[in-house]
Amino acid sequence: MTQATAKSAHHHVELIEVGPRDGLQNETTLLSTADKVELIQQLIKAGSRRIEVASFVNPHRVPQMADAEAVLAAVPKQSNICRIGLVLNRKGLERAIAAGCDEVGLVAVATNTFGEKNQGMNIEQSIASCKELAPIAKAAGLTVQITLSVAFGCPYEGEVTAQSVLDIAKRLAELQPRELALADTIGVAVPTQVQHLFEHVRAFAPALTLRGHFHNTRNTALANILAAYQTGVKVFDSSVGGIGGCPFAPKASGNVATEDVVYTLERSGIVTGLSLAALIDTSQWLQHKLGHVLPSAVARAGMFP
């Protein structure tokens, strides 16, 4: 291996594209199944290899995801693509397995009130649900990742302590997920907090791979990604166009935009494997479909140089 390839392998970040699920679930415009599939195919062409394509949740609560099975059926299994489905309970997991998902995303919560509003579970119930579901998913041949919601602050309970996040993370680590994401669901985190929380969790759960999930509600998401990266985090969620939010987190705005992250990282010498030009095209296509301006700054400003 040459020095150059050794360096690029070292300075590498994996982005999980969450736009087709975490993004679209918060849009009032319902995209057709065909448009969702087109979006996913464009993302694959742009270089995305892990994509959250659907959630298997109650279609009455989240009508944007009612066609999850049809989306999976239209995006065939490929050896180099990981199609992720979000599930919150046994019924959802069974649907995700039957639909052919490659990976499931499970969700634990860092506060009781958010958990009850988001998924009808308090902290303990959400951990118990992950403990129930993870082995079933693994036995069916799927990989499992877990997101810990509101790890940096809760819209209902306010501050969340690093100790409480650590206590939950240690218990989830026993399930040996592919990653545990510490999620700033409402976009309140700042870089010093991000650095402290990731270092704190890593110190006590060193075998656990950590992922960052940031929202740009207060314009801190890119700074938070860089802070997490500097502590050794190499996997992040992002959403094309910066679409998203959370139906059960008032005033939370979009996930950090994939193209903004790619621009910032690639210009800093960190390889993402994604084509910025293709992402900007996809973002503009999606903006047209959704009928409103998307939050991404880079899609608006364009390529440089």
Ligand code: MG
């Ligand atoms: Mg999100």
